[in-house]
Amino acid sequence: MQFKRKGNGTPIVFLPGLFAGGWVWDAVASRCLEEGFSTITFDDPIPVIFGNHFRQATKLLDMVLEECEEKPFLIGNSLGALISLDYALQNPTRIQGLVMSGAPGLVELETVPLRQLHTGEIQYAQAFINKVIYDKSKIPQGGAEELAGLFRDRGVFNNIARWYSLSRKYDIPEALQQLKALPIHLIWGEHDDITPAQPWLDLAGQFENIQTSVILECGHSPMFELPQSFLEHLLPTLHRCRQSQTRLLFTEPA
Template sequence: MTHRLKKEKNYSYIEAGEGTPIIVLHGLMGGLSNFDAVTDFFSRKDYKVIIPELPIYGMSLIKTNVKHFAKYLHEFIKFKGFEEVILLGNSLGGHIGLYHTKLYPESVKALIITGSSGLYENAMGGGYTKRSDYEVIKKKAQDVFYDPEVATKEIVDEVYETVNDRNKLIKTLAIAKSAIRHNMSKDLPNIKTPTCIIWGRNDNVTPPEVAEEFSELLPDSELYWIDKCGHAAMMEHPQEFNKILDTWLKKRGF
């Protein structure tokens, strides 16, 4: 199902369904369409799924970092009038969700992270000396997934366009550095929010040991694995991802 992008005030976002709000946070190179299966599945249940376009390339360079994105998310939640939300983030989106929860714990009912940065990542922000070589970029995009076929031409084209736009590349590198700078290992033991960790066993960007460390450091967390799966579980195995998350939400009473 194709979802229409809403534009209100300074925000662009997709919204579908009615009920408990689930705010979905995309990654550095991730589009809103990466979560189509999540949106379709949970918007048919008792959830309102909202995916804001994060201002990855829209903020000044000094504000292009995890902390400012977390504050942007806080302003968006206030704009929508939500008191409590469920946050679901992939990659950089997971990191933003974690940092937001650190700053504003009272507004987060539950947290779901998948392939999240925040402890370590084999950053997408690096290794662009051959960025004009389409085949090199194609291989880099394919490496994000267990099955390289998931990296469609549309996805590869988008990554290629991003890294060959000087302004976007500078901000991509700034975000990658920010993700390393905002390491959350000391913060995680203080985050008491119920957290569901869903991870691909074959993730090359944030390897499986990262998921295990998240699981150890977050006091109220549960870790679930998806086999033959890379960095974007909700794209590679959407049905399994949705089933795990749906079961966890029901078990926790969300």
């Protein structure tokens, strides 16, 4: 089983990042369960589960949505956010809303060169993690070792390199232009030194369907660094969209 589902309410699909597995969503997903949603999560990061192309990711997400009794929300971090956007673009009527955080595709800042990360040496993995997480006290124990192991795996590394290439070619403005009827919420860390918030905020200002939130004193993965702050922005969006969908179901002609 490549994904796990908990609960029985309106489903939320939480997509992991390019390097971090579904554990970055643990605190947020647990609270969403308490709020009456069901959650769908993945254990491993994108290059392990989703292969190396949007087509493979779409195929897996199709399988996930087949198990959903109602339209889910897609919520993604980092590359998972871009995959969520691409899936929504291909299937705009199959989801209720989209929440993105730290997505690539507009501006990506230089971090640690891939050639160094590919060595699998701990020092380079640690340097990368230091770029990702603003509050260094939140760096998970063993995080550098886990990341270095990903890069030492030839197949996984090739998938990572492929995703790097695809994300840099993605036409974000065109995708958002085609999704003007879908509720979208961008929740970014103030100090995202991987995929900075400002280009996304500037672009979002052109669209009435896009809400934006910036979490202060936080890096690339606010759902992990400051889950409570992330939830304060996320939950009102989820409840509002769910209520709108319920009203629509009761007003549609039989």
